[in-house]
Amino acid sequence: MGGKHYLPLTDEDRRDMLTAIGANSVEDLFNDIPTAVRLQNQLDLPPALAESEVLDHLNSLASKNKHFHNCVSFMGAGVYDHFIPSVIRHITGRSEFYTSYTPYQPEVSQGILQAIFEYQTMICQLTGMDVANASMYDGGTAVAEGAIMGCGATRRSKVLVSRSVSPFYRGVLRNYFHSRGLILEEIPLIDGCTNREALGKMLGEDVAAVVLQQPNFFGMVENMSGIAEAVHNHKAVLVISADPLSLPLLQAPAEYGADIVVGEGQGLGVPASFGGPLLGIMAARDKFVRQMPGRIAGETVDSEGNRGFVLTLQTREQHIRREKAASNICSNEALVALGASVYLAVMGPKGMYEVAEQCLQKAAYARDKITALEGFFLTFPGINFKEFAVTVPGDPAELNKKLLENNILGGVDITSFYPELKNTMLFAVTEKRTRQEIDDLVRVMEGWK
Amino acid sequence: MRKSKALLFEMSRSGRQGYSLPPCDVPGKPLEQILPKVLQRSEPLDLPELTEMEIIRHYTELSTRNFGVDTGFYPLGSCTMKYNPKVNEEAAVLPGFAFMHPCQAEETAQGALELLYNMEQCLKELTAMDRFTLQPAAGAHGELTGLMIIQAYHRHRGDHKRTKVLIPLSAHGTNPATVSMAGYDVVQIPCDERGLVDLEALKAAVDDTTSALMLTNPSTLGFFEEEIIAMAQAVHEAGGLLYYDGANMNAIMGYTRPGDMGFDVVHLNIHKTLATPHGGGGPGGGPVGVKERLVPFLPVPLVDQKGDNYSFNYDLPHSIGKVHSFYGNFGVVIKAYTYMRMMGAEGLKQASSDAVLNANYLMNLLKKTFYLPYDRICKHEFVLSARPEKKKGAGAGDIAKALLDRGFHPPTVYFPLIVEEALMIEPTDTEAKETLDAFAQTMEEIARDIDEDAEKVAHGPYNTVVGRLDEVRAARSPILRWKKE
Numbered sequence: 001m002g003g004k005h006y007l008p009l010t011d012e013d014r015r016d017m018l019t020a021i022g023a024n025s026v027e028d029l030f031n032d033i034p035t036a037v038r039l040q041n042q043l044d045l046p047p048a049l050a051e052s053e054v055l056d057h058l059n060s061l062a063s064k065n066k067h068f069h070n071c072v073s074f075m076g077a078g079v080y081d082h083f084i085p086s087v088i089r090h091i092t093g094r095s096e097f098y099t100s101y102t103p104y105q106p107e108v109s110q111g112i113l114q115a116i117f118e119y120q121t122m123i124c125q126l127t128g129m130d131v132a133n134a135s136m137y138d139g140g141t142a143v144a145e146g147a148i149m150g151c152g153a154t155r156r157s158k159v160l161v162s163r164s165v166s167p168f169y170r171g172v173l174r175n176y177f178h179s180r181g182l183i184l185e186e187i188p189l190i191d192g193c194t195n196r197e198a199l200g201k202m203l204g205e206d207v208a209a210v211v212l213q214q215p216n217f218f219g220m221v222e223n224m225s226g227i228a229e230a231v232h233n234h235k236a237v238l239v240i241s242a243d244p245l246s247l248p249l250l251q252a253p254a255e256y257g258a259d260i261v262v263g264e265g266q267g268l269g270v271p272a273s274f275g276g277p278l279l280g281i282m283a284a285r286d287k288f289v290r291q292m293p294g295r296i297a298g299e300t301v302d303s304e305g306n307r308g309f310v311l312t313l314q315t316r317e318q319h320i321r322r323e324k325a326a327s328n329i330c331s332n333e334a335l336v337a338l339g340a341s342v343y344l345a346v347m348g349p350k351g352m353y354e355v356a357e358q359c360l361q362k363a364a365y366a367r368d369k370i371t372a373l374e375g376f377f378l379t380f381p382g383i384n385f386k387e388f389a390v391t392v393p394g395d396p397a398e399l400n401k402k403l404l405e406n407n408i409l410g411g412v413d414i415t416s417f418y419p420e421l422k423n424t425m426l427f428a429v430t431e432k433r434t435r436q437e438i439d440d441l442v443r444v445m446e447g448w449k
Numbered sequence: 450m451r452k453s454k455a456l457l458f459e460m461s462r463s464g465r466q467g468y469s470l471p472p473c474d475v476p477g478k479p480l481e482q483i484l485p486k487v488l489q490r491s492e493p494l495d496l497p498e499l500t501e502m503e504i505i506r507h508y509t510e511l512s513t514r515n516f517g518v519d520t521g522f523y524p525l526g527s528c529t530m531k532y533n534p535k536v537n538e539e540a541a542v543l544p545g546f547a548f549m550h551p552c553q554a555e556e557t558a559q560g561a562l563e564l565l566y567n568m569e570q571c572l573k574e575l576t577a578m579d580r581f582t583l584q585p586a587a588g589a590h591g592e593l594t595g596l597m598i599i600q601a602y603h604r605h606r607g608d609h610k611r612t613k614v615l616i617p618l619s620a621h622g623t624n625p626a627t628v629s630m631a632g633y634d635v636v637q638i639p640c641d642e643r644g645l646v647d648l649e650a651l652k653a654a655v656d657d658t659t660s661a662l663m664l665t666n667p668s669t670l671g672f673f674e675e676e677i678i679a680m681a682q683a684v685h686e687a688g689g690l691l692y693y694d695g696a697n698m699n700a701i702m703g704y705t706r707p708g709d710m711g712f713d714v715v716h717l718n719i720h721k722t723l724a725t726p727h728g729g730g731g732p733g734g735g736p737v738g739v740k741e742r743l744v745p746f747l748p749v750p751l752v753d754q755k756g757d758n759y760s761f762n763y764d765l766p767h768s769i770g771k772v773h774s775f776y777g778n779f780g781v782v783i784k785a786y787t788y789m790r791m792m793g794a795e796g797l798k799q800a801s802s803d804a805v806l807n808a809n810y811l812m813n814l815l816k817k818t819f820y821l822p823y824d825r826i827c828k829h830e831f832v833l834s835a836r837p838e839k840k841k842g843a844g845a846g847d848i849a850k851a852l853l854d855r856g857f858h859p860p861t862v863y864f865p866l867i868v869e870e871a872l873m874i875e876p877t878d879t880e881a882k883e884t885l886d887a888f889a890q891t892m893e894e895i896a897r898d899i900d901e902d903a904e905k906v907a908h909g910p911y912n913t914v915v916g917r918l919d920e921v922r923a924a925r926s927p928i929l930r931w932k933k934e
Contacts, residue, residue: 033675042798058787061564065559117456251490277778299923351468354470
């Protein structure tokens with residue numbers, strides 16, 4: 001039988017326990033399951049493996065994949081190959097953290113509660129917001145919940161989202177809104193950025209929130225000046241999806257008037273892991289805290305006056321408010337948030353700035369080199385942070401095949417998300433890429449077609 | 450030896466650093482030239498400045514102020530805090546999984562796709578469902594996905610009058626919250642004197658406005674809904690669907706399956722039943738399985754197999770779309786898959802068998818001292834009421850604090866709501882008889898302490914790193930972040 005090493009009851013224990021209960025056999029304990037629905041045969045599952053065998057099996061699956069360790073990656077679109085300091089895994093690997101549950105008993109959960117409180121603080125420092133929660137599932141669900149928060153705060157039901165917001169996030173947003181009967185309208189693009197004039201016309205007294213992304217899906221830094229004023233003139237709220245790695249360098253969303261900041265925190269030392277677990281960031285101005293979904297840690301004192309931390313403002317949450325809760329979220333990504341906190345503590349203000357500046361410089365270098373190649377051109381001229389869209393002379397899938405032959409994971413083909421764009425790819429260049437790697441990429445691209 | 454732990458920010462010293470980065474090796478341009486000043490942050494970022502060892506010591510100390518399954522017995526009802534096997538952790542961090550990008554071409558991700566495909570086959574068999582999506586990142590996320598699928602099914606049939614979802618009173622809070630999120634109205638169904646869903650009340654409540662019944666079986670009271678066949682029939686006859694909340698699946702693996710009971714949609718909590726860790730709140734995983742007629746509405750993409758080749762299938766014209774940016778918590782799915790492959794069919798059945806035996810044994814020990822409102826065979830968990838103790842001056846919450854002093858994590862308290870002063874106890878399959886005996890003995894000691902000096906028990910805990918924390922104060926004047934003095 002498999003899993004014996006996880007199951008401590010011996011046959012003798014089982015007999016003694018049944019005697020104590022007054023049952024003849026374990027089957028007696030399952031008599032309440034009607035015969036008609038009782039499983040007659042054993043489950044048809046693959047045979048149990050020993051630990052060494054299961055590792056062989058998983059190693060063989062893992063070895064079939066390309067990844068950041070056997071290829072050089074220029075993939076982005078929300079998930080990036082940033083450097084992950086060794087410290088992080090040693091902390092998130094402490095089983096006092098990772099084998100604990102949501103900290104409902106604060107006196108034995110001060111570790112994770114304080115870590116969450118510190119995480120909330122650092123997210124506020126990055127975004128300029130007043131309050132942050134303990135995490136959402138990912139960038140997509142954070143955007144959706146941020147928009148719903150806007151509806152809750154304004155008691156309106158229409159949200160405008162820019163087409164420059166990640167199509168992955170808009171997919172989730174559309175689904176959440178469709179189900180709930182909320183209205184979603186998309187703001188068109190102009191030159192790869194939100195069409196500000198169109199936004200102005202779409203704003204009205206029925207609009208709850210406007211959702212923008214900075215840098216946007218194409219890696220472009222949008223001009224945010226005046227947008228918050230326009231949004232606030234209609235008593236709507238501005239929701240910004242931000243890349244935390246850009247914030248040491250770019251204006252904090254609070255500086256251009258954001259009310260709610262969401263985003264994907266994967267860049268903060270989180271392994272890409274084929275797209276999950278990721279880290280949904282959620283922060284807001286004070287006045288929206290009652291509409292905020294999810295766990296929030298707060299400071300308090302114990303019976304002797306010592307500082308301590310608890311989960312607080314729980315009357316927003318499902319286990320207290322049930323159908324009137326701000327959201328149904330219960331489990332979140334706490335351990336991932338812990339890792340992100342360690343990342344931010346390790347990098348500090350200078351390291352964060354250096355990472356952001358290297359991303360900016362290296363992406364600019366790669367962009368200039370690639371767009372100097374014959375047949376390749378920058379899809380949208382403008383200001384890029386760490387990624388940029390390139391229109392290539394042929395099928396992006398073919399180019400990526402060519403790159404893969406050179407152990408390069410090339411750009412993300414975004415043509416299917418934007419039918420008006422032909423043969424367009426998104427290249428991301430993080431601080432991890434070297435000049436040599438970028439030059440190699442450019443050389444292979446040059447030799448293609 | 451009680452004291453607060455300094456915050457990262459309070460330990461910070463300007464000039465210290467914890468990172469090491471190579472110099473930028475591309476020819477740099479003046480910053481202004483690639484990023485106009487007006488777009489730049491005006492105030493420099495304020496984060497703590499610390500060296501690597503200070504950070505390690507900080508978090509190591511924090512970890513000692515935290516209780517996990519690896520620390521000790523954690524009978525938190527409905528949360529299935531079973532042992533999290535270490536090989537699962539090893540598997541999830543293999544570079545061939547952990548450093549994959551979600552937008553990689555299918556041919557560069559065959560191992561990952563094969564794993565997702567294999568996992569789906571295992572889950573289908575475990576639950577008797579026809580297809581699964583692994584996209585939901587948590588149980589509540591699975592609930593929402595499931596209701597979206599049900600909604601899409603009714604809408605597709607042009608059936609727009611189904612605006613209500615039925616939920617038993619004993620349900621988890623996530624159920625009613627999910628119903629609201631999906632734009633439905635909640636109809637509460639009472640329980641009968643046995644602690645089971647009141648079948649007559651259910652029959653009276655179902656009609657052509659019923660979209661679905663959401664049910665946790667076994668229930669949060671730990672009882673198998675014996676009349677499940679009649680319940681399923683009543684809902685189906687009215688044109689509604691049955692949703693299975695898999696929070697308590699650890700009780701029935703290999704004994705019965707939601708699909709065989711008549712459920713149309715199932716979510717599993719792989720961080721409960723399939724032994725992946727809870728991570729201090731997450732990440733979890735909430736895969737959703739459906740019967741054939743609901744397959745067209747599943748989120749995209751599905752993973753299909755053709756010969757030795759695995760591919761994403763986005764071709765589901767009626768799909769609800771996506772509920773996660775990518776494919777869900779892949780890293781957590783790896784751990785659950787590893788667990789299933791280690792256990793096999795026999796092992797999983799034995800796990801459920803031991804979980805139920807442990808619960809009944811512990812219930813039997815504790816009912817000698819504590820009030821058991823529903824005294825009958827339970828499944829994986831049972832609920833005591835501390836109402837008598839509360840009358841003496843120390844209730845369920847105080848008993849919880851007394852357990853903290855004695856090295857145990859307490860049960861879930863004050864839930865389910867239908868039991869006054871509830872103590873909801875789930876010992877799981879991975880605990881030894883000695884542990885259960887010790888826990889029962891400790892509970893008896895606490896009962897004696899309450900008889901002798903309830904006031905003292907009501908002011909615990911005494912041995913924890915901090916004393917009882919003032920939750921009212923935290924909520925009344927919220928301090929939600931550190932600020933510079």
